[in-house]
Amino acid sequence: MRNTGLRALIKKIPGAMRLAKRFRVGSPPRSHRRFLLDMVPEHAVGAEIGVHIGDFSAEILRTTSPRELHLIDPWEHQKSDVYKSAWYGGQAKSGQTEMDERFANVGKRFDEQVQAGRVIIHRGFSTDILDQFSDAYFDWIYIDGNHLYDYVKKDLQVSFQKTKPGGLITGDDYAEGGWWDGGVKKAVDELATGEGIELVELRNHQFIFRK
Template identity: 30%
Template structure:
């Protein structure tokens, strides 16, 4: 224990500064090393003001899957805007009352579990047999979906390179040849939670290996961008 070091840390935190551990810096640097995209995979890309605007540009109907659903707000946007004939929401549903993310207290206020709260958000669509909910690890739940059956996939689960790459290995078999994949949090670092992200590294690797082009780059006021992809057609 070093009282001087602890005192300096306290002063920095009170001043609004944060000390990052060496391993976090290392992980951010490792995630920043990825292959640049060739021009033909970005030449048709357009910029959207946010991820919701991108949904308005997508084909309607079909099968939509959201991996990592949070409280269900974006699930409702997908259902209302894309209007899929079938929607599947996948999550481990691990939010706990008293430990909710982003300063939320929805579970505390409603006395619901995470899964119960999400289902209530989508109750109208569940009752109409449009929405289905799967609880479990993303790549395991994705395996249950028939190959080449998904028209639109939204990916917003764990953001480490390893997890996203593992999801992609399954997703590329589930998406239709004409299907669209949208990846959330296309950034290297979460400045709020102080976590390194590996989404760009995994996405670039996928785009190059499988020849997927970027359709849209969706802006976000804090830099948590989305990218929307589709199989490149020469």
């Protein structure tokens, strides 16, 4: 619950907490990605590729209580014109300084969970970092890094290799267009026609595969 004043009041009234939970009084609105997190097993080992400032990481922690959550992002400013509309390109007005600040803030934001060993922050490119893990290490992976086709294709390939049989390979921004010119959709559509993987759901621009 986000509204602590309301929560404190509800706690004082016998039976009110149960009703508040049932009808979601005082709770943050359900995000468009909540259905995906509802499919992710609790207390599992997962990874988020592309962390930015950690907003979705916080939602993952809150809703799925992972045993290990690996946060992977290079926090590297991209100067090329291709990235002029990206949060880690032209939209980061202070360039690499801003990326360093985001990295530092994510470290502070999850300090408690890092100390507890539940969150592991990796500063690096997705494929380099995932390569360091043994095959079938993860229960699930969420792909939300570089959205250009070649990168998503590689992220999907490596994630497939690093996810357990029965595990989930998921991600964001399944849509036409964007500065990435539909790269996520193209790579996902291609994988969906492949062998040994089941496309479970496409909803709210999210994709979910089961290995």
